Amino acid sequence: MEVVAFRMGIFRNTLCTLGLGIIVFIALMGLLAPIIAGDPYKTNMSERLKPPSLKHLFGTDQLGRDVYSRIVWGARTTLLVALTISIISMTVGCLLGAIAGYFGGIVDDVIGRIIDTFLAIPELVFNIALVGIFCVAYGTSIWNVILAVVVTNWVSYARVMRSIVLSLKEREFVICEKALGAGDWYILLRHVIPNALGPIIVLATLNMGNVIMTISSLGFLGLGVQPPTPEWGQMINAGKNYITTAPWLTFFPGLFIALSVLGFNLLGEGLQEVIGRKRLVE
Amino acid sequence: MLRGVGLRKVFKTGLFGGKRIVAVDGVSIEIEEGETVALVGESGSGKSTLGRILLMLIRPDEGKVFFDGIDLTKLRGKELKRVRIKMQLIPQNPEEALDPRWRIYDSIAEPLRIHKLVDKSEEEDRILELVKAVGLKEEHLTRYPWQLSGGELQRAVIARALALNPRFIVCDEPTSMLDLSTQASIVRLLMKFQKMFGISYLFITHDLELAKVVADRILIMRSGKIVARRVESPS
Numbered sequence: 455m456e457v458v459a460f461r462m463g464i465f466r467n468t469l470c471t472l473g474l475g476i477i478v479f480i481a482l483m484g485l486l487a488p489i490i491a492g493d494p495y496k497t498n499m500s501e502r503l504k505p506p507s508l509k510h511l512f513g514t515d516q517l518g519r520d521v522y523s524r525i526v527w528g529a530r531t532t533l534l535v536a537l538t539i540s541i542i543s544m545t546v547g548c549l550l551g552a553i554a555g556y557f558g559g560i561v562d563d564v565i566g567r568i569i570d571t572f573l574a575i576p577e578l579v580f581n582i583a584l585v586g587i588f589c590v591a592y593g594t595s596i597w598n599v600i601l602a603v604v605v606t607n608w609v610s611y612a613r614v615m616r617s618i619v620l621s622l623k624e625r626e627f628v629i630c631e632k633a634l635g636a637g638d639w640y641i642l643l644r645h646v647i648p649n650a651l652g653p654i655i656v657l658a659t660l661n662m663g664n665v666i667m668t669i670s671s672l673g674f675l676g677l678g679v680q681p682p683t684p685e686w687g688q689m690i691n692a693g694k695n696y697i698t699t700a701p702w703l704t705f706f707p708g709l710f711i712a713l714s715v716l717g718f719n720l721l722g723e724g725l726q727e728v729i730g731r732k733r734l735v736e
Numbered sequence: 737m738l739r740g741v742g743l744r745k746v747f748k749t750g751l752f753g754g755k756r757i758v759a760v761d762g763v764s765i766e767i768e769e770g771e772t773v774a775l776v777g778e779s780g781s782g783k784s785t786l787g788r789i790l791l792m793l794i795r796p797d798e799g800k801v802f803f804d805g806i807d808l809t810k811l812r813g814k815e816l817k818r819v820r821i822k823m824q825l826i827p828q829n830p831e832e833a834l835d836p837r838w839r840i841y842d843s844i845a846e847p848l849r850i851h852k853l854v855d856k857s858e859e860e861d862r863i864l865e866l867v868k869a870v871g872l873k874e875e876h877l878t879r880y881p882w883q884l885s886g887g888e889l890q891r892a893v894i895a896r897a898l899a900l901n902p903r904f905i906v907c908d909e910p911t912s913m914l915d916l917s918t919q920a921s922i923v924r925l926l927m928k929f930q931k932m933f934g935i936s937y938l939f940i941t942h943d944l945e946l947a948k949v950v951a952d953r954i955l956i957m958r959s960g961k962i963v964a965r966r967v968e969s970p971s
Contacts, residue, residue, distance in 0.1 A: 625832055626827040626828070626829055626832040626833050627832055627833055627834055627835050627836075629788075629793060629825070629827065630825060630827060630833050630834075630893075630896075631835075631846075632793050633791055633793060633820065633823075633824060633825035634820065634824070634846065634847045634850060634896070634900075635817045635820035635821060635847070635850055635851060636846075636850050637817070640850070645835050648837055649835070649836065649837060
C-alpha cells in the first residue's frame with residue numbers, strides 16, 4: 455500500500471521522472487557496455503584525432519581509441535566507484551550520527567567534534583592530500599580514491615542523521631519503546647534508524663552527484679582512476695591539450711559528467727518533494 | 737505498591753547548561769494496589785516528568801522509587817527490563833505512540849516479543865484476545881497507524897500496554913487529544929480493566945472534573961511540587 459503510493463508519487467513528479475530517466479540511461483550504458491560499445495583500449499595510430507563520424511560516433515583520441523566506447527565503459531567505472539563510496543560512507547555516517555544523537559553526552563561530544571573538524575577542512579583539498587598519502591603508502595589503486603572520498607563524505611550523513619535522531623528520540627513512540635522494556639540498540643536499529651531513512655535517501659541521491667563530481671575532479675588532476683582504464687575526468691585531462699584542435703575529446707566526457715550529476719540532483723530534489731508531501735498527507 | 741520518596745529532577749538547558757529548570761522538586765508519592773491516583777496540574781508543572789520518573793524513563797537527580805519494596809533507582813539493564821513488564825505507559829498523543837512504519841499487529845506483539853513471553857503459536861491468540869478486549873476489530877491489525885482514527889489508535893496503545901499484564905500504568909493525559917465522545921469510551925475502558933485486573937493507575941490530566949470522576953485520590957501539582965492532596969469519596 456505504502457510502497458505503491460510512494461511509487462505513484464515518484465512518477466507523478468516531473469523532477470523525479472526526469473532524474474530517474476537520466477540515471478537509468480547512464481546505468482544501462484554501464485551495464486550493457488560489452489554489448490553496445492567496442493574495445494575502449496584498442497589503439498589505432500592511422501585514425502588519430504578523427505572528428506565524430508558514423509564510424510566513430512564521438513570521434514577518436516590522440517591514440518586513435520574510440521571515444522564513444524571509452525565514454526560507455528567510463529560510465530561503468532564512474533558509477534561503480536561512486537556507488538561504493540556512497541554505500542560505505544552512508545553506513546559509517548548513519549551509524550555514527552545515530553549513535554551520537556541517540557546516546558548524547560560524551561559520545562555525542564566526541565563524534566560531534568570529529569564531524570566539526572572534518573567540516574572545517576575544504577573537501578577537495580583534503581581528498582587530494584589523502585590520495586597522495588595513500589599512493590605513497592600503499593601504491594596506486596582504485597581503493598585510494600574510494601577511501602579518500604569516504605573519509606570526507608561520511609560527515610554529511612553523520613550530521614544529518616544526528617539531527618534527525620535528536621528529534622526522533624523525543625517522539626512518544628520511542629519513549630514508549632523504553633517503557634516496554636526494549637534495549638537501546640534494539641530501539642536504535644528497529645525504530646529510530648528506519649524512521650530516519652526518508653531524508654537519508656534524499657541526501658544519498660543528492661550526494662551521489664557530488665561524489666561523481668569529486669571522482670571526476672580527482673581524475674582530471676590525474677589522481678583518480680589511472681589510465682588506460684576509461685574514466686570521464688581523466689579523459690578530459692588527456693584531451694585538454696587538444697582542446698582547440700579536437701574539442702570532442704573534452705566535450706563528450708564533460709557532457710556525461712554534467713548529465714549524470716544533473717540526473718542525481720533532479721532525482722534528489724524530486725524525492726524531497728515526494729517524501730515531504732507524503733508526510734503532509736499522513 | 738509503588739512509592740516515590742523525595743524525588744527531584746533538574747533539567748539544564750541553555751549554553752553550557754547555565755539555565756536550570758526544576759521540573760520536579762522534592763515530591764513524595766504513594767500508589768496502592770488497584771488504586772487510581774490523579775495528578776492534576778497546568779502544563780509545565782512537572783506532572784509528566786514525575787510520571788516518567790516513576791517508570792524510570794527519566795532518572796531522578798535525588799530520591800528513590802520503590803516498586804514492591806525494590807529500589808528501582810539502583811537497577812540497571814536486565815534487572816530493570818524485568819521490572820518494566822509490570823509497569824507501562826499510555827502517552828498523550830496516540831498518533832505518536834506507535835511506530836508509523838509498523839503494522840498495528842506488530843506493534844501490539846512487540847512487548848511479547850521483546851520479553852519472549854509467548855511462543856509464536858500462542859502469539860496470535862493472545863493478540864486477538866487483547867484486540868477484542870479493547871474493542872478493536874481484527875481488520876485493524878493489518879493497517880498502519882495513519883489509517884486509524886485517534887480513538888482506535890488509543891485502543892491499540894492500551895492493548896499494547898496490557899499485553900504484558902502490568903500492575904501499574906501511567907496514563908499521561910490519555911484523552912486530551914481525543915474528541916469528547918471518544919474520551920468517555922476510553923476512560924470507561926481503562927476503568928473496566930482496572931476492575932478486571934486490579935491495575936493501579938497514575939492518571940495525569942489537567943482536567944480537574946475528569947480527575948474527580950476517575951480517581952480515588954487527587955494530587956495537585958504546581959511548579960514541581962505537590963500543593964494539595966484530597967481523597968475523593970466513592971461516587
